[in-house]
Amino acid sequence: MKPIILLVIAVGVGSALVGSMAMQFFAPADNTAAQLDLQERCEKIAAEGFKIQVKYSEIDFDKMPKEDADALKYVDDLWMKDCVSKLSPETLFNIAQKVERDYYSGE
Numbered sequence: 001m002k003p004i005i006l007l008v009i010a011v012g013v014g015s016a017l018v019g020s021m022a023m024q025f026f027a028p029a030d031n032t033a034a035q036l037d038l039q040e041r042c043e044k045i046a047a048e049g050f051k052i053q054v055k056y057s058e059i060d061f062d063k064m065p066k067e068d069a070d071a072l073k074y075v076d077d078l079w080m081k082d083c084v085s086k087l088s089p090e091t092l093f094n095i096a097q098k099v100e101r102d103y104y105s106g107e
Contacts, residue, residue: 039091042083046099049075054103 052072056064064072083092 038082038086039095042079042087042092043095043099045075045078045083046095047103049079050099050103 049072052068052075056068061069061072083095087095
């Protein structure tokens with residue numbers, strides 16, 4: 001009786017392990033494609049905001065033309081909601097550096 005119980009337990013544990021490995025294989029936790037899409041979107045948001053900020057670097061926000069101030073506020077809200085809340089600080093810093101480098105190199 002004891003060997004049968006041990007065999008049933010071993011088969012159960014083995015089945016659980018194989019099932020777990022199969023689930024990880026078919027549904028990977030790594031969402032690299034989604035992360036890259038988000039980073040590209042955040043790059044576009046950062047580039048748009050950077051262009052506006054550079055254009056009015058010498059002017060206070062309150063003295064900016066209303067359209068540009070509204071655009072900057074909208075882009076800033078997008079940046080906070082879509083990027084800051086979902087990406088690591090290191091990734092955000094890299095995006096900001098890339099946007100600045102691309103802007104000044106003319107890309």
